Amino acid sequence: MAETCRQVFNVIGLNANRMALEWASAAEGPRFVELITKYVARIRELGPLGSLEGEAPKEVLERRLEAALKAAETPKVRTAYGNVAKKLHETRDFAVYTPERISQEVADRILPTFRQELLSHDVLLCLAEAKDQGKKTCSSGELMDLTGASSEELDKLLSALAKKGVIEGEAAGWSLKEPACAGHADRKGE
Amino acid sequence: MTQEGFNPHILGFFCHWCCYAAADAAGVARYQYPPNVRVIRVMCTGRIDFRFILEGFRCGADGVFTGG
Known part of the structure; x- marks a missing residue:
């Protein structure tokens, strides 16, 4: 769980040190105090969200987190996550639960799926944002700057989304297709 | 780059038993510790999903601390 988070944070440009997973038993009050004090000092050092070198600005982070959240809920990502857990469990060997192995499995089996879903939601959010600002279309170049994706990746994704009928347009300008939401289309059919 | 007067918002997920x-x-x-952590109690650390942490950050937390 923590490893997935860390790797996703690297993708969206959030410093993974902002997240901590620590253990303190019920009897370890003093240890807890020490952990919390150290952690708060660390966050103070890092500064507010999005202010750090190598971190994306706050608005971008917020949009990407929103996309990540949507991506995390997709069946594809959930399945990938479950499959890794199952695979490790089926070895019946506790020795496989090493940080290196888990990190490897997450990078190989969860992250590619997650990244793709994240990107697709990010593109949709970008287009929705552009629309709210009164901009009719977004070119592939603009989307590339906004999402930080490579051009091949983005081209593939855009054509897939266009095929699904969620967006329309071509390389020069993409926009959300009207009616944008599925609920809208359903109502039409009634 | 420590900032003067910066009070981080930290979200804490704490296991009920630990x-x-x-x-x-x-x-x-009566130990003293920084008051920046807003605590959400969960019945077990195993209950926590990566969505919770993403949501925490999206809602504006500067850090998320999970304690088991």
Whole structure:
């Protein structure tokens, strides 16, 4: 769980040190105090969200987190996550639960799926944002700057989304297709 | 780059049986610790999903601390 988070944070440009997973038993009050004090000092050092070198600005982070959240809920990502857990469990060997192995499995089996879903939601959010600002279309170049994706990746994704009928347009300008939401289309059919 | 007067918003997910009890014990024993953590008690650390942490950051937390 923590490893997935860390790797996703690297993708969206959030410093993974902002997240901590620590253990303190019920009897370890003093240890807890020490952990919390150290952690708060660390966050103070890092500064507010999005202010750090190598971190994306706050608005971008917020949009990407929103996309990540949507991506995390997709069946594809959930399945990938479950499959890794199952695979490790089926070895019946506790020795496989090493940080290196888990990190490897997450990078190989969860992250590619997650990244793709994240990107697709990010593109949709970008287009929705552009629309709210009164901009009719977004070119592939603009989307590339906004999402930080490579051009091949983005081209593939855009054509897939266009095929699904969620967006329309071509390389020069993409926009959300009207009616944008599925609920809208359903109502039409009634 | 420590900032003067920056009070981070930190979200804490604490296990009811471990960290939460430890925090309670620390309180009873009158230990001092920074008040920046807003605690959400969960019945077990295993309940926590990566969505919770993403959501925490999206809602504007500067850090998320999970204590088991």
